[in-house]
Amino acid sequence: MAFLLPRKKSAKNPEDRHPFFDQLEQLWRNKTAVAGLLVITLFVLTAILAPFLSPHNPVEASLYDQIKPPIWAEGGAWKNILGTDDLGRDILSRLVYGARVSLLVALATVGIAVFFGSFLGAISGYYKGFWDNIIMRFMDILLAFPHILLAIVIMAYLGPGLTNAMIAIGIMYIPRFARIVRASVLEECEKDYVTASRSVGARDWRIIFVAIFPNCLAPLIVQTTLGFASAILDAAALGFLGLGAQPPTPEWGAMIAMGRSHILRAPWVMTFPGIAILFAVLGFNLFGDGLRDALDPRLRD
Amino acid sequence: MKYPGWHYYTHSMLAYIIRRLFLLIPTLLGISIIIFLMMHITPGDPAELLLGERATEPALEALREHFGLNEPLYVQYGMFLKRLVKGDLGETIWTRQKVWVEVKQRFPATIELSIAAMVISTFLGIILGIISATKQYSVFDYISMLGALVGVSMPIFWLGLILMLIFSLHLGWFPMSGRLSVGIDLHTITNFYILDALLTKNWAAFKDALWHITLPAFTLSTIPMAIVARMTRSSMLEVLRQDYIKTAKAKGLSPRVVVLKHALRNALIPVITVIGLMFGILLAGAILTETIFAWPGVGKWLYDAVLQRDYMVIQGGTLFVAGIFVIINVIVDVLYAVINPKISVQ
Numbered sequence: 100m101a102f103l104l105p106r107k108k109s110a111k112n113p114e115d116r117h118p119f120f121d122q123l124e125q126l127w128r129n130k131t132a133v134a135g136l137l138v139i140t141l142f143v144l145t146a147i148l149a150p151f152l153s154p155h156n157p158v159e160a161s162l163y164d165q166i167k168p169p170i171w172a173e174g175g176a177w178k179n180i181l182g183t184d185d186l187g188r189d190i191l192s193r194l195v196y197g198a199r200v201s202l203l204v205a206l207a208t209v210g211i212a213v214f215f216g217s218f219l220g221a222i223s224g225y226y227k228g229f230w231d232n233i234i235m236r237f238m239d240i241l242l243a244f245p246h247i248l249l250a251i252v253i254m255a256y257l258g259p260g261l262t263n264a265m266i267a268i269g270i271m272y273i274p275r276f277a278r279i280v281r282a283s284v285l286e287e288c289e290k291d292y293v294t295a296s297r298s299v300g301a302r303d304w305r306i307i308f309v310a311i312f313p314n315c316l317a318p319l320i321v322q323t324t325l326g327f328a329s330a331i332l333d334a335a336a337l338g339f340l341g342l343g344a345q346p347p348t349p350e351w352g353a354m355i356a357m358g359r360s361h362i363l364r365a366p367w368v369m370t371f372p373g374i375a376i377l378f379a380v381l382g383f384n385l386f387g388d389g390l391r392d393a394l395d396p397r398l399r400d
Numbered sequence: 401m402k403y404p405g406w407h408y409y410t411h412s413m414l415a416y417i418i419r420r421l422f423l424l425i426p427t428l429l430g431i432s433i434i435i436f437l438m439m440h441i442t443p444g445d446p447a448e449l450l451l452g453e454r455a456t457e458p459a460l461e462a463l464r465e466h467f468g469l470n471e472p473l474y475v476q477y478g479m480f481l482k483r484l485v486k487g488d489l490g491e492t493i494w495t496r497q498k499v500w501v502e503v504k505q506r507f508p509a510t511i512e513l514s515i516a517a518m519v520i521s522t523f524l525g526i527i528l529g530i531i532s533a534t535k536q537y538s539v540f541d542y543i544s545m546l547g548a549l550v551g552v553s554m555p556i557f558w559l560g561l562i563l564m565l566i567f568s569l570h571l572g573w574f575p576m577s578g579r580l581s582v583g584i585d586l587h588t589i590t591n592f593y594i595l596d597a598l599l600t601k602n603w604a605a606f607k608d609a610l611w612h613i614t615l616p617a618f619t620l621s622t623i624p625m626a627i628v629a630r631m632t633r634s635s636m637l638e639v640l641r642q643d644y645i646k647t648a649k650a651k652g653l654s655p656r657v658v659v660l661k662h663a664l665r666n667a668l669i670p671v672i673t674v675i676g677l678m679f680g681i682l683l684a685g686a687i688l689t690e691t692i693f694a695w696p697g698v699g700k701w702l703y704d705a706v707l708q709r710d711y712m713v714i715q716g717g718t719l720f721v722a723g724i725f726v727i728i729n730v731i732v733d734v735l736y737a738v739i740n741p742k743i744s745v746q
Contacts, residue, residue: 240430240434244722245683255709339557355561362569373559376558381549
């Protein structure tokens, strides 16, 4: 990515302007991307400021407040703005802390996938031949498991829990990052600067990670943003199935699963976490789409 | 330049199909290795995993003997593979049924649900995509593309519950769960209930099966529908810019004919690949949808197996689903090459 280079001092002449600023401007003009960024900011701030934002303790049960409706419904009170669940826990507080869990899961899973995926993809694309074949066949095999099935099977052996869910989803996402990085590295390898680096005697790992890799960041950044969206969705699905976060952790998917048994009597218990998931995922998808338009002109409609 | 004759294409097509089929072998072997290793790398005694915690020591020893669990790993894998080639997926831990028999019973339910979801998502997705492309930047375009983005961001297990809350619990229009009402008699031939009802001309069962499949199929169709709509739109926009469309318009053909007869045929080529890739999304989505609507398919069966720690079912079921998925992908690739011969020639 070009923006890792130092900024040029004289930007009076538009010709001298760094391409990064054009991309930034493009991104800023894209209304959906800005909307997505707003949602993401809100989500991240909620996660960071959770202790200050939540009115109650998210895991504290209260015998007297069981199944209270939200404020606008009959019987609602200011004490629990979005009502309470069957153990009398405040839903708003659980949603706020749930943002923390989701953000953590998304960071961890995408982190695992980007790290291993980039490494394997870069090796594959740079050395080609034998190692490329081995690594890419392995990625194909991981992709042969339809989406979340791989995570569920890994969870069946590792046992339920949030950490295991992160590992399972992280492994599941490695191939998509490996493929993207490999494709970009293959393309970059043909360029003159790689030959130049080689001719001055740079070592392979230096050429790969210092010279080539920064130029492959554009598609990687787009895929990372979209990866956050699917990580939140998949972690919630595992939580809903009872394989992810365990009670009393305030996790959105697990909250929906809990609310399911009171779906008629207290529909709000399962409704609000779903809306929270939808908004968080939508935010990353909107921003990811905008980023793709700004950073990767080839994919522009 | 001399134009290559038709036999050139059919020849290279055949070579392409054979190459794709050959590439299936290492992938299928890889899947079996991963599933085999998962069982043996994870801590704990595989014999105990397979028989459950309540198994007696002689039973465990008999199983170790039978599966050769005392042999070195590669010998064990060889035996595992040999059983697989014979079509033996083992027995379930709890019901002592052949895993293969259970797969055969449940798989039609999953395929029926997936096909229903696919029909809904392809049909509605293509229509939405065409209208959005022909009216680019209109209100309809913005709303349907925002809708598509919401669709891919939707937790479908939540959507399923909301649909159930509104349409079954409050309005009472659709049933909450299952494939058929109690008391409806259906002579099953293929285990695809809709097809069976048609074959036996059992109209009561036909209506009942359709009635049961509506909500789960709609739930499962959201994400693919959104993907198809976006894909159709962008591919349609690209085709509409091309010269032959201008020619068709200049000839004075009505816009409807230009779009539906001239543009659509070319615009659908990339959409077909996406529809093929959808099977993965559908099979994965089936786990969540089937769990919510108590749909007796492979997805719910696998999930129940995970909860009950029935590793024979997990092993056999995963192998089966992943194998089917890989084979479907090859079929889609081949079909795609048939539709678009440029691929195989390259």
